[in-house]
Amino acid sequence: MGLAFTSPALLLVGAFALFPLGFGVYISLTNWPLVGPYHFIGLSNYQSLIHNSEFLQSIVFTLKYTAIVTIPIFVVGYALAVFVRSNRRGTTVFRTLIFLPYIVGLVAESYMALVELQPSSGSVNFVLSKLGIASATTAWTVRTGLATTAICILVIWFASGLTMMLLMAGMQSIPTDLYESARVDGASWWSAERRITLPLLRRSIALSLIISVVGSFLAFNQFFIITDGGPGTSTVPVVMSIYQTAFADTDVGLASAMSVVLVIVVGLITFVQFHYLQGDDE
Amino acid sequence: MASVRSGQQPGAVSAPSLRRQAPGSRAGAAGQRRAGRQTSSGVAVYIVAGILISAVFVVPLLWEMFRSLQPESTVSNPPSGASFSHLTFANYRTLLSGQDDIIRNVTNSLIVAVLTAALTAVVSTMAGYGFGLFRFRGSGLVFGLVLLAFMIPFQAVLTPLFLELHFLHLLNSLIGLALFYTTFNLPVGVYVMRNSFLQVPGEIVDAARVDGASVTRTLLSVLRPLVLPGIATSALYAFLFSWTEFLGALSFMTNDSLFTLPVALSNVETGTYGAINYGLLLAGAVIAMIPCIVVYVALQRYYVRGLVSGALKG
Numbered sequence: 013m014g015l016a017f018t019s020p021a022l023l024l025v026g027a028f029a030l031f032p033l034g035f036g037v038y039i040s041l042t043n044w045p046l047v048g049p050y051h052f053i054g055l056s057n058y059q060s061l062i063h064n065s066e067f068l069q070s071i072v073f074t075l076k077y078t079a080i081v082t083i084p085i086f087v088v089g090y091a092l093a094v095f096v097r098s099n100r101r102g103t104t105v106f107r108t109l110i111f112l113p114y115i116v117g118l119v120a121e122s123y124m125a126l127v128e129l130q131p132s133s134g135s136v137n138f139v140l141s142k143l144g145i146a147s148a149t150t151a152w153t154v155r156t157g158l159a160t161t162a163i164c165i166l167v168i169w170f171a172s173g174l175t176m177m178l179l180m181a182g183m184q185s186i187p188t189d190l191y192e193s194a195r196v197d198g199a200s201w202w203s204a205e206r207r208i209t210l211p212l213l214r215r216s217i218a219l220s221l222i223i224s225v226v227g228s229f230l231a232f233n234q235f236f237i238i239t240d241g242g243p244g245t246s247t248v249p250v251v252m253s254i255y256q257t258a259f260a261d262t263d264v265g266l267a268s269a270m271s272v273v274l275v276i277v278v279g280l281i282t283f284v285q286f287h288y289l290q291g292d293d294e
Numbered sequence: 295m296a297s298v299r300s301g302q303q304p305g306a307v308s309a310p311s312l313r314r315q316a317p318g319s320r321a322g323a324a325g326q327r328r329a330g331r332q333t334s335s336g337v338a339v340y341i342v343a344g345i346l347i348s349a350v351f352v353v354p355l356l357w358e359m360f361r362s363l364q365p366e367s368t369v370s371n372p373p374s375g376a377s378f379s380h381l382t383f384a385n386y387r388t389l390l391s392g393q394d395d396i397i398r399n400v401t402n403s404l405i406v407a408v409l410t411a412a413l414t415a416v417v418s419t420m421a422g423y424g425f426g427l428f429r430f431r432g433s434g435l436v437f438g439l440v441l442l443a444f445m446i447p448f449q450a451v452l453t454p455l456f457l458e459l460h461f462l463h464l465l466n467s468l469i470g471l472a473l474f475y476t477t478f479n480l481p482v483g484v485y486v487m488r489n490s491f492l493q494v495p496g497e498i499v500d501a502a503r504v505d506g507a508s509v510t511r512t513l514l515s516v517l518r519p520l521v522l523p524g525i526a527t528s529a530l531y532a533f534l535f536s537w538t539e540f541l542g543a544l545s546f547m548t549n550d551s552l553f554t555l556p557v558a559l560s561n562v563e564t565g566t567y568g569a570i571n572y573g574l575l576l577a578g579a580v581i582a583m584i585p586c587i588v589v590y591v592a593l594q595r596y597y598v599r600g601l602v603s604g605a606l607k608g
Contacts, residue, residue, distance in 0.1 A: 013428055013430070014427075015430050015432070015433075017424030018436055020416075021484055022436055025439060025440050025442070027477075028458075029448075029451065029477050030446075039453070044457075095343075100340055101340075101341065102340070103344070109348035110351045111351075111590075112351060113354075115590045116355065117538030117586060119556040120538070120556070120579040120586075123576070124354075126563065127572045127576055128361075133572065178601060181602040226447070230447050230449045233540045236560075237563065251449045254449075254453070255541070259545065264457065271454075275446065282445070
């Protein structure tokens with residue numbers, strides 16, 4: 013009876029998640045074009061990946077991007093969580109407002125950013141040039157460094173709210189009498205934060221870091237919309253590299269090999285972070 | 295340390311935090327204690343700081359709504375003092391009546407999002423019922439397999455999934471897209487629903503059985519009201535995921551008339567006639583943003599409930 017109730021879920025997950033995963037491994041061992049006959053070529057796709065400079069470049073770029081955004085998202089998210097974790101007047105409203113960019117989604121916001129980053133007509137240059145920080149004609153989206161900077165700021169703004177919510181949930185689950193007794197013992201705010209909050213928050217910290225690191229590693233939308241990978245291929249993240257290989261170059265075999273590498277890397281990131289932060293007490 | 299945490303996690307975490315979310319009852323024990331120490335100037339400083347911080351996150355969104363009401367010529371030209379007058383719905387009118395046929399794309403997005411939310415709710419509720427209240431052989435294994443989908447990034451199975459959907463004639467199909475979205479929302483949904491059913495007191499289930507209610511009847515009439523908040527949580531996550539998803543829709547839809555709104559906007563971005571119309575792009579992005587805000591603000595306690603109860607922990 014229980015199996016009958018759970019079978020629709022199992023069927024869907026089997027058909028559209030587990031099967032494609034196995035099927036992807038199978039395809040990665042062939043020279044499958046999008047249409048037409050194919051045959052087995054063993055590990056050739058994987059061997060050619062080692063020399064595929066575009067794929068390697070996209071991995072390096074994605075790692076850099078992930079390294080740049082992770083710490084700011086965490087620090088900003090943590091500070092916001094401290095700010096909204098208590099139940100003072102206004103907190104509920106502040107939480108909702110700070111979380112809105114995450115709810116709205118990066119796609120709509122990327123389109124908006126694209127409009128506002130235009131050299132002569134966008135609000136970004138208008139404001140920055142009034143402040144004397146940048147020229148009114150700065151071409152944000154066509155220079156690698158500027159485009160990456162803009163996208164990183166956009167993503168930090170977008171994602172900090174989620175980290176805030178996750179850490180706040182963890183903070184609220186810490187029994188308040190721990191803080192009471194720390195206060196009775198004369199502990200300062202900072203030492204209570206360090207000795208009580210941080211250790212008891214490890215699970216939530218691990219979770220928020222995994223979500224943000226994996227999310228950054230799987231980035232696609234903001235780059236596709238704002239830079240389309242350019243200039244050249246300098247801002248192509250891994251997922252876009254796979255997307256282009258599969259649908260523009262129609263080399264499905266190679267794209268699947270890239271995907272297998274991606275699954276392994278994402279799995280490793282998750283495992284390492286979970287293991288490292290959750291550690292011995294689980 | 296571990297015992298403090300594990301004793302705290304499942305029940306005790308969600309109960310007090312949820313109570314705090316409820317409007318008008320922010321006076322949890324901890325809240326009172328902390329708030330009690332506040333002086334009135336402290337309260338004022340906190341509120342001013344809160345408004346400033348919130349502004350950083352909300353003002354850009356409000357600014358874009360305002361910008362979308364400017365005429366196209368203002369959006370695409372260097373800003374001037376005139377930028378603040380002449381507000382108009384012209385961008386929306388052009389977008390909704392123009393070549394791009396955005397209404398069809400909005401409809402597609404709505405169909406897929408509602409279908410995804412409904413499917414996720416039904417399938418997750420059934421699975422949660424099965425996992426939560428039945429013992430059966432292999433239940434641990436099946437539960438593990440369903441949660442495994444959480445570990446598989448959908449971005450990484452896109453290519454094989456494309457071929458599979460092609461074979462199944464589910465490419466360029468709103469139903470195919472909804473099935474794909476539902477699958478990747480099931481780990482969260484099933485996790486939330488299993489916890490919902492585990493929290494139902496055993497006596498209620500036993501009483502229904504004694505009264506002779508069938509297993510299905512028990513679910514539909516006795517348990518449904520009790521797990522309704524969980525159903526709302528699963529459906530809400532699925533709706534927002536589907537409404538904002540881009541890569542899958544971009545890959546699995548090749549026919550313009552079946553594009554969802556986010557993908558259709560990339561057509562607007564490219565510009566059908568070469569020149570990009572930024573006014574239209576902004577109007578489209580605002581249309582994409584509004585349902586998220588409305589749905590979230592209306593149902594946010596269910597969303598927060600999901601976060602707090604660890605739905606994302608998988």
